[in-house]
Amino acid sequence: MENLKISSSSSGERLNQYFSLLSSNALWKETLEELFLVSRDDFIFDNLVVYQTDSETGSLEVLFAKSTGRGKSAEADASWGESLANRVIHENRMINEEPSEKDQHDRIAHPYLLGLPINTEEKLPGVLIFIRFGGPAFSKEDCRYAQWTANLTTSIVRKKLLDEFMSKIENIQSMTKLQADFISTISHELRSPLGFIKGYTTTLLRTDTNWDRETQKDFLEIIERETNNLTDLIEDLLDSSRLQSGQMKFDFHLVRIDSLIRDEVNRVHLTNPEQKIELDFDPEIPAIEGDPRKLAQVFDNLLSNARKYAPDALLVIKLRKEKKYLTIDFADVGPGIPTIYQPRIFTRFFRVPEQSMKAHGTGLGLFICKQIIENHEGTINVSSSQSGTNFKIALPYAMVTKKITAEESV
Ligand code: ATP
Numbered sequence: 040m041e042n043l044k045i046s047s048s049s050s051g052e053r054l055n056q057y058f059s060l061l062s063s064n065a066l067w068k069e070t071l072e073e074l075f076l077v078s079r080d081d082f083i084f085d086n087l088v089v090y091q092t093d094s095e096t097g098s099l100e101v102l103f104a105k106s107t108g109r110g111k112s113a114e115a116d117a118s119w120g121e122s123l124a125n126r127v128i129h130e131n132r133m134i135n136e137e138p139s140e141k142d143q144h145d146r147i148a149h150p151y152l153l154g155l156p157i158n159t160e161e162k163l164p165g166v167l168i169f170i171r172f173g174g175p176a177f178s179k180e181d182c183r184y185a186q187w188t189a190n191l192t193t194s195i196v197r198k199k200l201l202d203e204f205m206s207k208i209e210n211i212q213s214m215t216k217l218q219a220d221f222i223s224t225i226s227h228e229l230r231s232p233l234g235f236i237k238g239y240t241t242t243l244l245r246t247d248t249n250w251d252r253e254t255q256k257d258f259l260e261i262i263e264r265e266t267n268n269l270t271d272l273i274e275d276l277l278d279s280s281r282l283q284s285g286q287m288k289f290d291f292h293l294v295r296i297d298s299l300i301r302d303e304v305n306r307v308h309l310t311n312p313e314q315k316i317e318l319d320f321d322p323e324i325p326a327i328e329g330d331p332r333k334l335a336q337v338f339d340n341l342l343s344n345a346r347k348y349a350p351d352a353l354l355v356i357k358l359r360k361e362k363k364y365l366t367i368d369f370a371d372v373g374p375g376i377p378t379i380y381q382p383r384i385f386t387r388f389f390r391v392p393e394q395s396m397k398a399h400g401t402g403l404g405l406f407i408c409k410q411i412i413e414n415h416e417g418t419i420n421v422s423s424s425q426s427g428t429n430f431k432i433a434l435p436y437a438m439v440t441k442k443i444t445a446e447e448s449v
C-alpha cells in the first residue's frame with residue numbers, strides 16, 4: 040500500500056494518484072480506504088457507507104463503512120444512509136438530501152446526506168452515501184467530486200467482483216481437473232485387474248485346451264489377487280470419501296505400536312520376502328491411544344509405497360519414544376520424490392507423473408494416511424531427496440479428548 044499514499048495536493052499530481060489507485064494491486068478494501076482518504080482532501084464528510092445489493096437476497100448489504108470523527112462509529116452509522124440508499128437504487132440517480140429541520144445544536148440528529156448510484160452491473164447495483172452531521176449542505180462542486188469518487192468506487196467494486204468471479208472459475212477449473220484425473224485413474228485401475236480376471240477366466244473356460252492342475256491353480260491365484268486388488272481399490276475409495284466427509288468411525292484402544300508395525304512387516308514378508316526392511320525401535324515403547332486397524336492401514340501403505348517406488352532399496356523403520364509423542368520414520372534409500380511434487384503428495388489422487396507408469400496405484404494412499412493420523416491428533420510429513428524418502432509420523436501418547444482404560448489395551 041505504500042505506493043498509494045497521497046502526500047501532495049497539486050491537482051495534476053492528485054489526478055495521477057487517483058489513477059494509480061485504479062491500477063493498484065492492493066486488496067479492494069485497502070484501495071477503497073485510500074480512495075476516501077484522498078477524496079477527503081477535496082471535500083469534507085463525516086461518514087460514508089458503500090452498499091451493495093446482495094445477489095441472492097436482493098437486500099442492501101454494507102460493503103464498506105468509514106467514520107471520520109464526528110458522530111458515532113461507522114458501523115452504527117450505516118443505518119443513517121439506508122433509506123436514502125433504497126431511494127437512490129429505486130430512482131437510479133444522485134440524491135442530495137437535507138434535513139427538514141436545521142437545528143445546529145443537535146448535529147447528529149440532522150444529517151446531510153448525499154447518495155450516488157454505483158452501477159457495477161445491471162443486476163448488482165450499489166450505492167455510495169456521504170454524510171455530514173449538521174452541514175454544511177453539499178454544494179454543486181461537492182457533488183461533482185462525489186460523482187468522481189463514485190465512478191472510482193464503481194471501478195474498484197467491479198474489480199472486486201471480477202476477482203471473486205475469477206477465483207470461482209479457478210475453483211471450478213481445479214474441481215473439473217480433479218474429476219477428470221479421478222475418472223482416468225479409476226478407469227485405468229479398474230480396467231487393469233478386470234482385464235486379468237477376464238483373460239484368465241476365458242482361458243480356463245476354453246474347451247479346446249486341457250490345463251494341468253498346477254497351471255489352473257496359478258491362473259486362479261492371479262484371479263484371486265486381482266479380485267483382492269479391486270476390493271482394496273473400492274475400500275480405498277470408500278475410506279477416502281468417508282474421511283473427507285468426516286463419517287469414518289474410529290475405534291480407539293490402547294495400542295502397542297511396536298507390535299502393530301512388527302505384525303505388518305511380517306505380513307508383508309509372507310507375500311514379498313525380497314523387500315529389505317530393518318527395524319530400529321527404542322526398547323521401551325509405551326502403548327498409545329489409537330485405532331489399530333486404521334494405523335495398520337497407514338503402515339501398510341507406507342510399506343507398499345517403499346516396495347513400489349523404492350524397489351530393491353533398504354527401508355528402515357525407526358520408532359522413538361519422545362517426550363510427548365511416539366515418532367515413527369519410514370526411511371528408504373530409493374530415488375526420492377522431486378521437490379516440486381512434495382507439497383502435493385498428500386492430496387487425493389496425486390501421483391508423481393514419472394512414477395505412475397512404474398507401479399499401480401490411485402494416489403489415495405497418502406491422503407488416507409494423513410487423514411487417519413490427523414484423526415489421532417498426530418502429524419505426518421515427508422522429506423525427500425535424490426538419496427531417499429522419509430515419512431515421519433508423530434503420534435501423541437494420550438489424546439486429550441478420549442479416556443480409555445488399560446483393560447481395553449490390545
Ligand atoms: P495407492 O496408495 O492409492 O494405491 P499410490 O501409491 O500411487 O496409490 P500414494 O500412496 O498416495 O498413492 O502415494 C502418492 C505418490 O507418492 C505415489 O504415486 C508416488 O509417486 C509417490 N511416493 C509415495 N511414496 C514414495 C516413496 N517412498 N518414494 C518415492 N515416491 C513415493
Ligand code: MG
Nearest residue numbers: 340344400404
Ligand atoms: Mg500408496
